[in-house]
Amino acid sequence: MKLIYFISLFILISIYSSVNAQLCPNCLKENESCNIDKNSLDTCESGTSCRNISNGGGYICISYLEEGEKCGPETGQCIPGKRCLEDVNGIYRCLDYSFSNVGEECTLDSDCSTYELNCIKGVCKLNATKTCLYDDGNCQYDEYCSCPSTDCYCKPIKTEGESCNTDQECLGNLDCILSICTKLKLLTIGSICRKSSECDYNNGLYCPNGTCQEFVEPKSTSCNPNSTSTNQCPEFQSCSCSDGTCYQTSVYPPQTYLFTKKDLVQCAYDNGCSVAYDFNVFSSKSCVKKNCRKLMCEFRSQTPFKGKQKGDDCGREAYFIDLLCNSSFKITQSIASLLIISFISFVLIFQN
Numbered sequence: 001m002k003l004i005y006f007i008s009l010f011i012l013i014s015i016y017s018s019v020n021a022q023l024c025p026n027c028l029k030e031n032e033s034c035n036i037d038k039n040s041l042d043t044c045e046s047g048t049s050c051r052n053i054s055n056g057g058g059y060i061c062i063s064y065l066e067e068g069e070k071c072g073p074e075t076g077q078c079i080p081g082k083r084c085l086e087d088v089n090g091i092y093r094c095l096d097y098s099f100s101n102v103g104e105e106c107t108l109d110s111d112c113s114t115y116e117l118n119c120i121k122g123v124c125k126l127n128a129t130k131t132c133l134y135d136d137g138n139c140q141y142d143e144y145c146s147c148p149s150t151d152c153y154c155k156p157i158k159t160e161g162e163s164c165n166t167d168q169e170c171l172g173n174l175d176c177i178l179s180i181c182t183k184l185k186l187l188t189i190g191s192i193c194r195k196s197s198e199c200d201y202n203n204g205l206y207c208p209n210g211t212c213q214e215f216v217e218p219k220s221t222s223c224n225p226n227s228t229s230t231n232q233c234p235e236f237q238s239c240s241c242s243d244g245t246c247y248q249t250s251v252y253p254p255q256t257y258l259f260t261k262k263d264l265v266q267c268a269y270d271n272g273c274s275v276a277y278d279f280n281v282f283s284s285k286s287c288v289k290k291n292c293r294k295l296m297c298e299f300r301s302q303t304p305f306k307g308k309q310k311g312d313d314c315g316r317e318a319y320f321i322d323l324l325c326n327s328s329f330k331i332t333q334s335i336a337s338l339l340i341i342s343f344i345s346f347v348l349i350f351q352n
């Protein structure tokens, strides 16, 4: 269940990202006209989006509006991490949103990190007409949202060694084994395994055939980015438009589990932060971002990864990652891409 926190990071990133396609994009600068057709290769450069200007000029690449600027009625005008919302004076502006947890300060309902929370007398509180509804963000940091039937309520979370009935009751990186919240030890090379998550993925191991083995990275080869054939590159790689070389664009098996590492949940807990499913990862005002920024950004750069350094996406991924991490960490755009590719399917299943 704690996995959903990580997935929400990916959802947010993926909303603003275009997955690297095999075909090369046509990068457009600010104010150039663009085509929003699905099959079009037109891609507005970072910091802009393709929008219909209301004066009849058609679709052009327009810069995002910054925080505080007036916006609306069309959506998608605000810089990622800001939303077009009514301010205290009833004027629509690009505002920060979804950053305050239960008990934290707010001025608008939209400041609160979940839909169930309302800004009541300057503090985010669970609305009396609502329940925590599967979202731990509606509970205190040391509670989880339990929904045994149609009713949901916040219950204390259990730490290592405490008795449990399900994994959900145990804090982030613990599993409920023999009714005790337990930290699982990862298996070493050659150990018998059933799934890759049991092997020491931190050291590149996975479970290909019943034993933990080292994953061998496919060799980089050259390719033709204009070709529509999808099998020019080895599995997990695709052709880069910048230099006609195959680079990793999806997660290698052991890396899958790096992203589900639950250190972030532990960091949030240690710092007294509850984490909502859909919190605004771009906002620097949330408790978890204030305390765990390093982890939120670092777990991407940890990936042993030699991806596309030059944007095959007109610099968009790099721009979003930069917004997310405030330039504190150098992260290649491709790491974000691989996150998206690997999680999008899971997210879709999860949400439907």
Ligand SMILES: *[C@@H]1O[C@H](CO)[C@@H](O)[C@H](O)[C@H]1NC(C)=O
Binding pocket: 030, 031
């Ligand atoms: C794009 O158009 C806007 C508004 O007309 C103008 O302020 C801006 O400087 C233009 N940008 C470029 C790169 O031409």
Ligand SMILES: *[C@@H]1O[C@H](CO)[C@@H](O)[C@H](O)[C@H]1NC(C)=O
Binding pocket: 052, 053, 054, 055, 056, 058, 059
């Ligand atoms: C762009 O917006 C204008 C007015 O808002 C509308 O009349 C026009 O049909 C739109 N153009 C396209 C291509 O959607």
Ligand SMILES: *[C@@H]1O[C@H](CO)[C@@H](O)[C@H](O)[C@H]1NC(C)=O
Binding pocket: 118, 119, 120, 127, 128, 129
């Ligand atoms: C609780 O939610 C309902 C429905 O969304 C809303 O009408 C009501 O104003 C909320 N209560 C508070 C105190 O904000």
Ligand SMILES: *[C@@H]1O[C@H](CO)[C@@H](O)[C@H](O)[C@H]1NC(C)=O
Binding pocket: 208, 209, 211, 213
């Ligand atoms: C399968 O397991 C054997 C050891 O039993 C190992 O030598 C072999 O490399 C494994 N295959 C793969 C694809 O890792």
Ligand SMILES: *[C@@H]1O[C@H](CO)[C@@H](O)[C@H](O)[C@H]1NC(C)=O
Binding pocket: 224, 225, 226, 244
């Ligand atoms: C790919 O197509 C573009 C535009 O059609 C062309 O300029 C470029 O040289 C081609 N690249 C290769 C490697 O064929």
